[in-house]
Amino acid sequence: MFATVKKLFIPCRDNNFRPKILEGKYLVYILLLACFLRLSTFLFFWQLPNTSFFADISRVVLIDSLNDERTDLKLGTLKENTSLNKAALLKANDMMQKGYFSHTSPAGITPWYWFKKVGYDYKSAGENLGIGFVDSSELHQAWNNSPSHKANLISKNYKDIGISFLKGSFQGSPTTIVVQLFGAPRIIPVLKPKTPVIVKPIATTTITTNIFGSTANSNLSTTASGVVAGDFISVEEERTFLEKVLEFFAKDYNSLTQKIVWGFLIINIIALILNIVIKIFVQHYDLILKASLISLALILLLAVGPKEITSLLNPYVSIF
Secondary structure, rough: OOHHHHHHHHOHHOOOOOHHOHHHHHHHHHHHHHHHHHHHHHOOOOOOOOOOOEEEEEEEEHHOOOOOOHHHHHOOOOOHHHHHHHHHHHHHHHHHHHOOOOOOOOOOOHHHHHHHHOOEEEEEEEEEEEEEOOOOOHHHHHHHOOOOHHHOOOOOOOOEEEEEEEEEEOOOOEEEEEEEEEEEEEEEEEOOOOOOOOOOOOOOOOOOOOOHHHHHHEEOOOOOOOOOOEEOOOOOOOOHHHHHHHHEEEHHHHHHHHHHHHHHHHHHHHHHHHHHHHOOOOHHHHHHHHHHHHHHHHHHHHHHHHHHHHHOOOOOOOOO
């Protein structure tokens, strides 16, 4: 094994001072495999919006990414709420049809209107918006990089989450609008029959809005026991094998291929350095040139990812 490794990486008499790893066929194999891995990633994100699974898979990835982060921060995870999903879809439809991208519509309709529209009686509520993204991980990171949006992501006030991905024509161009809603339902007091119950408000009602990562808070009367509004479903519920495979591609495949290509690059650079340093007076410049060009190609493959594909497919990429 040592002799094989020596021939591959170290210039010596056994390989005529030409490490085999830097010879043409090995470099070509490395480059072809790296290209295949990265190209498969690009093709997936290119075609994902055209699949029937796009909205569901993207929603699952966003919720999983958020709850993974909240778990790391020792925060409670958020439950997917069907009422909030419906409210998010209504808001996305309104933006797509009326051609605006904002928390408040041109007619003055605020995000909280959609909560009430689906019957979600909230104590606290928030909204994050995104447009033009095809990679959920990139969108989640974009929200994380914005303090006002991140405040919604890691707020202790929320218990539920709802998300809608809507693909359509926005101001004459095809794109995808994402609405992410957060909420904590007002607890409805449970009254015992024929028993008088007096509920005193613990605070006055206040509403605040941040136009970038929009939030609302309604401090209303609560009791120790109550009924939570809305039906909960699990993002793990009844997912098919194909959906799980697509979720892996959407969430982890890009990161996996990047790590593999990084490994190829590191191996190539180490072999190049060993070739130059170990036998400093015996240099084969054709090997140095080939290895340098392969390293440059690998760096370019690493530099182009879903974010660049997103920008290519959708010139208008933004969060609000």
